[in-house]
Amino acid sequence: MVSLSVLIHLALTFGLLSLLAVGGGTAVLAEMQEVLHQQFQITPDRFLEVYSVGQLAPGPNMTMVTIFGFQLAGIQGALLVGLAFFLPSSVLCFWIGRLWNYIGETPWRRAVQNALEPISIGLMCSGVYAVGKSALDGPLTIALAMTAFMGVMYTRINPVYVILGIGGLGAAIKYWQPGLL
Amino acid sequence: MNEPAEPIPPPSLWDIFLEFLLIGAISFGGGIVAYQKILLTEKRRWLNDDEFMACLAISQTMPGLNAVNIAVLTGDRLRGVLGALAAAIGLLLPGVTFVLVAGILYLKNTDHHLANLLLAGVAAAATGLLSAITYRLGHRQFNHFKSLLIVFASFYLMSIMKLSLPMVLLIMVPISLLLFRPKAPKASKVSKA
Numbered sequence: 001m002v003s004l005s006v007l008i009h010l011a012l013t014f015g016l017l018s019l020l021a022v023g024g025g026t027a028v029l030a031e032m033q034e035v036l037h038q039q040f041q042i043t044p045d046r047f048l049e050v051y052s053v054g055q056l057a058p059g060p061n062m063t064m065v066t067i068f069g070f071q072l073a074g075i076q077g078a079l080l081v082g083l084a085f086f087l088p089s090s091v092l093c094f095w096i097g098r099l100w101n102y103i104g105e106t107p108w109r110r111a112v113q114n115a116l117e118p119i120s121i122g123l124m125c126s127g128v129y130a131v132g133k134s135a136l137d138g139p140l141t142i143a144l145a146m147t148a149f150m151g152v153m154y155t156r157i158n159p160v161y162v163i164l165g166i167g168g169l170g171a172a173i174k175y176w177q178p179g180l181l
Numbered sequence: 182m183n184e185p186a187e188p189i190p191p192p193s194l195w196d197i198f199l200e201f202l203l204i205g206a207i208s209f210g211g212g213i214v215a216y217q218k219i220l221l222t223e224k225r226r227w228l229n230d231d232e233f234m235a236c237l238a239i240s241q242t243m244p245g246l247n248a249v250n251i252a253v254l255t256g257d258r259l260r261g262v263l264g265a266l267a268a269a270i271g272l273l274l275p276g277v278t279f280v281l282v283a284g285i286l287y288l289k290n291t292d293h294h295l296a297n298l299l300l301a302g303v304a305a306a307a308t309g310l311l312s313a314i315t316y317r318l319g320h321r322q323f324n325h326f327k328s329l330l331i332v333f334a335s336f337y338l339m340s341i342m343k344l345s346l347p348m349v350l351l352i353m354v355p356i357s358l359l360l361f362r363p364k365a366p367k368a369s370k371v372s373k374a
Binding site for chain 2: 016017018019021022023024025026028030033034041048049050051052054055056057058059060061062063064066067070071073078082086089090092093094096097098100105107108109110111112113114115116117118119121122123124125126127129130131132134135136140141142144145146147148149150151152153157158160162163164165166167168169170171174175
């Protein structure tokens, strides 16, 4: 049986991440990896595996947070983490949305968005850095990442095929030629 | 019937749930907002372009995933708080089901050499994808000194100084707001065209 204190800790952790996710989920990736490592003993490698499962999922890939909940506290943990991560930001957005209907567009909304955009881009760079530091461990993975980057930047192929194709290619190379690269 | 100003009757909660369930199930590979735009404004006509852009703007300003925020705002517009709930649950349900089934299989199964190899490849590819998305969203910022400074400072505090995210935001949000505050009487265009 999972102790209540673990559940509360999980809820508070993901609830806070929810409210800090300016500009979307990627902005909190680095922080999430760090907190899960420090406070819940989830290694960066495990974090990366779960993150990769999320990449293959339909819809928002941040639904992968529920896997951490499941790992730490079973189905109840998955539900709790899902609620904690998606509810606070949604409730906030709901009320601000209603408020906006009364106030209307102001120069400050634009200013707030302009101010938050570069911060969230910086935090996204931190997310890339955090994921890349564990994901790129040699010439092969670096080559795969660069191919994916080009595939997404310069073709119109659906990114999920890029991810699956390149992920599969990487797995095949490592499976048949484990010594290579 | 005697309200010609309201051409389309508001959809039922079930309709809202199903529409977002569809979006949540078919929007593979990110870009969910694009699916929402097409399905909500063109196929369903639940929102016009202006309304959608207003929802998107609020979604981008508020914390949380843009796609989820858009679902909440659209649902609220159509059917109030229950509509918001139906839309958000519909959007997230397919993904949550997928990751839980995949995650449980993965955690329960002890021998997953091949799965590990695939996930390692996916992780590498995802790093490339994430860089591409960051670049696409951010390339405008990279051309302006003011924005670039904020981008770099946020990254530096988070990844190099290893400050916690609340601390980074506590430092960066006031600075950035000050730099990007609305200009009084003679407004000039800020960063975005």
